Amino acid sequence: MRKRRKLLWQLYPSYLIIIVVSLTAMAMYASRTLRVEGYERVVESLKVQADIVEQLVAGRLSPERAAEIDALLKQLGRKISTRITVAMPSGQPVGDSQEDPARMDNHAVRFEVKEALAGKTGIATRYSVTLNANVVYVAVPVMIDGRLAGIVRTGMSVSAMRSTLLTIYEEIFAGGLVIVLLAAIIGFYASRKISRPITELKRGAIRFADGDLHYRLDVPNSEELAALAEAMNAMASQLHARITTITQQRNELEAVLSGMVEAVLVIDAHENIRSVNEAAEKLFQIDSSKVKGRKVQEAIRNTDLRRFVTETLLREEPLEGDIVILGDPEKFLQAHSAILRDADGNTVSALVVLNDVTRLKALENIRRDFVANVSHELKTPITSIKGFLETLREGALKDPEHAERFLDIIIKHTDRLTAIVDDLLSLSRIERDAEKGEIALQEGRIAEVVDAVGRVCRKRAQLKNINLECDADDTIVAQINVTLLEQAIVNLVDNAVKYSEPGQTVLVRAEKTPEEIVIKVVDEGCGIPRDHLERIFERFYRVDKARSRKVGGTGLGLAIVKHIVSAHGGRITVESSLGRGSTFSIFLPIAE
Amino acid sequence: MRVKLQRDIEKLKTRVLALSTSVEERFRLAVKSIECRDAELAREVIEGDIEIDHAEVDLEEECLKILALHQPVADHLRYIIAILKMNNDLERIGDLAVNIAERAERVAGQAEMRVPFDYFTMCQKTGDMLKKSLDSLVNMDLHLAYEVCAQDDDVDFMKNVMQAQFAEEMRKDQVHVEAMINLFLVSRHLERIADHATNIAEDVIYMITGEIHRHRGADYA
Numbered sequence: 080m081r082k083r084r085k086l087l088w089q090l091y092p093s094y095l096i097i098i099v100v101s102l103t104a105m106a107m108y109a110s111r112t113l114r115v116e117g118y119e120r121v122v123e124s125l126k127v128q129a130d131i132v133e134q135l136v137a138g139r140l141s142p143e144r145a146a147e148i149d150a151l152l153k154q155l156g157r158k159i160s161t162r163i164t165v166a167m168p169s170g171q172p173v174g175d176s177q178e179d180p181a182r183m184d185n186h187a188v189r190f191e192v193k194e195a196l197a198g199k200t201g202i203a204t205r206y207s208v209t210l211n212a213n214v215v216y217v218a219v220p221v222m223i224d225g226r227l228a229g230i231v232r233t234g235m236s237v238s239a240m241r242s243t244l245l246t247i248y249e250e251i252f253a254g255g256l257v258i259v260l261l262a263a264i265i266g267f268y269a270s271r272k273i274s275r276p277i278t279e280l281k282r283g284a285i286r287f288a289d290g291d292l293h294y295r296l297d298v299p300n301s302e303e304l305a306a307l308a309e310a311m312n313a314m315a316s317q318l319h320a321r322i323t324t325i326t327q328q329r330n331e332l333e334a335v336l337s338g339m340v341e342a343v344l345v346i347d348a349h350e351n352i353r354s355v356n357e358a359a360e361k362l363f364q365i366d367s368s369k370v371k372g373r374k375v376q377e378a379i380r381n382t383d384l385r386r387f388v389t390e391t392l393l394r395e396e397p398l399e400g401d402i403v404i405l406g407d408p409e410k411f412l413q414a415h416s417a418i419l420r421d422a423d424g425n426t427v428s429a430l431v432v433l434n435d436v437t438r439l440k441a442l443e444n445i446r447r448d449f450v451a452n453v454s455h456e457l458k459t460p461i462t463s464i465k466g467f468l469e470t471l472r473e474g475a476l477k478d479p480e481h482a483e484r485f486l487d488i489i490i491k492h493t494d495r496l497t498a499i500v501d502d503l504l505s506l507s508r509i510e511r512d513a514e515k516g517e518i519a520l521q522e523g524r525i526a527e528v529v530d531a532v533g534r535v536c537r538k539r540a541q542l543k544n545i546n547l548e549c550d551a552d553d554t555i556v557a558q559i560n561v562t563l564l565e566q567a568i569v570n571l572v573d574n575a576v577k578y579s580e581p582g583q584t585v586l587v588r589a590e591k592t593p594e595e596i597v598i599k600v601v602d603e604g605c606g607i608p609r610d611h612l613e614r615i616f617e618r619f620y621r622v623d624k625a626r627s628r629k630v631g632g633t634g635l636g637l638a639i640v641k642h643i644v645s646a647h648g649g650r651i652t653v654e655s656s657l658g659r660g661s662t663f664s665i666f667l668p669i670a671e
Numbered sequence: 672m673r674v675k676l677q678r679d680i681e682k683l684k685t686r687v688l689a690l691s692t693s694v695e696e697r698f699r700l701a702v703k704s705i706e707c708r709d710a711e712l713a714r715e716v717i718e719g720d721i722e723i724d725h726a727e728v729d730l731e732e733e734c735l736k737i738l739a740l741h742q743p744v745a746d747h748l749r750y751i752i753a754i755l756k757m758n759n760d761l762e763r764i765g766d767l768a769v770n771i772a773e774r775a776e777r778v779a780g781q782a783e784m785r786v787p788f789d790y791f792t793m794c795q796k797t798g799d800m801l802k803k804s805l806d807s808l809v810n811m812d813l814h815l816a817y818e819v820c821a822q823d824d825d826v827d828f829m830k831n832v833m834q835a836q837f838a839e840e841m842r843k844d845q846v847h848v849e850a851m852i853n854l855f856l857v858s859r860h861l862e863r864i865a866d867h868a869t870n871i872a873e874d875v876i877y878m879i880t881g882e883i884h885r886h887r888g889a890d891y892a
Contacts, residue, residue: 380692405699
């Protein structure tokens with residue numbers, strides 16, 4: 080690249096060159112004129128002097144009176160610096176103002192003398208050995224009665240003239256130098272005056288480029304630059320306005336994206352991740368800054384998702400699909416994709432929106448199972464009752480031994496139905512009261528509740544030879560509804576007893592942690608398989624349908640417990656391992 | 672030529688990732704099938720294995736093609752050799768997942784029984800090792816790979832403890848011997864899967880450092 084120079088250094092030298100060239104030209108012209116003029120003046124004056132001398136010597140011009148002429152010339156020569164020579168038509172000098180004419184050569188061959196002898200005025204410049212200098216000679220003929228009587232020659236050294244000229248040259252040079260210096264200084268300031276506003280504009284433009292769009296340029300005086308500065312200021316303010324708009328729009332978009340419940344992934348045509356939103360980060364447990372630019376399958380190891388993305392990019396059209404994330408817990412996603420294209424219609428990236436439908440799916444399961452279970456639970460006793468009643472009517476009534484047994488069975492099933500209906504009623508009552516906030520909570524001691532539970536359940540436990548231990552800190556106090564909480568714990572202990580083997584222990588323990596109160600019911604029974612744990616609090620949900628009906632129960636016990644606990648503002652959890660037993664924990668908030 | 676090699680290796684990497692992803696998922700499904708005694712899910716895992724087998728063969732052919740065409744050297748060569756070995760391990764893990772699913776199929780048909788101990792922790796630990804070994808492959812994470820190697824001992828230990836427990840339990844409970852044997856086999860499969868995960872981690876170490884990390888010192892005695 081060619082080296083760039085500052086504007087100042089482009090303007091200023093041309094100024095300087097113009098000044099120097101014009102001054103030099105002027106000086107040269109002036110000196111030439113002076114020199115020519117001076118020469119002509121010298122010649123003129125020499126001619127005048129020659130004419131005067133001619134008048135003086137005209138009468139005496141003859142070789143006999145040579146001494147007289149010479150003396151006259153010597154006298155004149157002392158007064159003026161001009162050298163005067165008078166010669167005969169033969170060219171032989173007869174008098175000279177400075178030399179002895181007798182010792183001088185014949186002058187007839189000299190150019191100016193030759194001219195004068197021809198009757199004209201002769202002018203010549205030549206080096207004179209006599210004077211040891213350049214000399215200008217003017218020779219005029221001396222005419223007496225139309226006859227050439229001799230010539231008069233005047234000569235003057237040029238060095239005298241040159242010294243005069245030199246003085247003038249020196250003055251011109253000095254003057255020129257002063258002018259050049261002055262012009263240089265003025266030119267420098269003038270150039271700077273032009274280039275400085277441009278530098279200012281440049282500085283402003285750099286600040287704009289750096290993003291400082293609030294900066295405003297000073298408007299310079301010159302019209303063009305002022306227009307430029309104003310245009311740049313306008314540009315900056317418009318840019319600022321646009322950038323503000325764009326930033327705002329981007330922020331809005333980002334807020335929308337990050338606020339979305341659905342996970343959003345943007346994937347380019349090479350299956351690299353361009354961006355992910357917060358929901359996606361949470362769903363796949365990835366870090367958006369780490370996965371950006373990496374392949375989808377590197378960042379998220381999921382075959383379904385990989386296939387979905389590949390297919391979307393391959394088919395270049397929006398797709399819908401289901402994606403399962405294996406793991407603990409399993410997640411079901413509904414995926415939608417869209418293709419993003421650039422201005423030329425080429426596929427640039429794919430947008431994948433993932434909707435977590437795990438909960439929906441679970442709810443759907445609950446609903447489906449609920450309907451099936453509830454009809455099953457109600458239907459079984461009714462079928463039995465109806466069957467035995469029909470048998471009785473068809474003759475068994477007359478067989479007292481069987482009839483009594485059948486009636487017992489009918490009563491048992493009726494009790495079961497009653498129990499189910501009772502439980503359903505109490506469940507719906509708790510639910511309704513809790514919704515309306517009508518469940519009365521009073522400060523009560525947990526130990527009292529636990530003791531009551533112990534009294535109620537001890538008998539049943541002893542019947543099965545199960546050891547029931549109650550352990551509650553007397554000081555724990557909470558906002559509770561004693562009746563309901565007792566019912567909840569009784570339900571849990573009942574279950575624990577039911578699923579325990581003889582000789583095992585069921586433990587009820589209440590403790591206080593800094594955050595909350597925990598009531599635990601621990602058994603050593605058969606445990607609950609892991610995949611059922613989440614669902615056992617659903618109504619009518621059975622882990623093992625055949626078995627749990629055999630041990631009794633309505634299928635609503637745990638549902639009631641859950642509702643009671645949530646009416647207390649608490650929560651319930653369960654931990655279990657197969658063959659080792661289960662632990663149900665009720666967490667209640669500490670009374671303020 | 673080098674550019675082409677680079678591109679082929681990129682493609683190879685994509686395939687390894689796809690294979691490892693589906694192997695990991697098969698493993699999880701198999702474990703789930705045994706936990707939930709879900710015969711249907713187990714069948715699905717068993718039938719899906721053919722896909723993994725095909726992927727393994729494809730991957731091997733791809734590796735051989737690169738070796739033959741480009742004759743790679745230095746780290747490219749190391750990478751491909753490591754992937755060849757990893758490919759084997761992944762396929763074996765897929766097979767073991769099928770074995771577990773087969774056990775699950777058996778167990779599902781039998782009466783529920785009291786499991787004398789919690790092999791769930793072992794499943795989790797093995798799954799964790801497999802995940803970490805694949806993560807170390809994806810991220811070329813040396814640290815994670817070493818972690819996997821260290822974890823292998825835990826799983827071995829768990830298997831040994833379980834073996835003793837099984838023996839004891841079988842002496843006591845004659846009724847469930849068959850189910851016990853099935854579960855015992857599952858623990859062996861899990862242990863083998865953990866071994867293969869360790870192999871993968873060692874291959875990752877080889878890929879990164881060029882050092883063969885197998886059979887090192889007292890750790891592996």
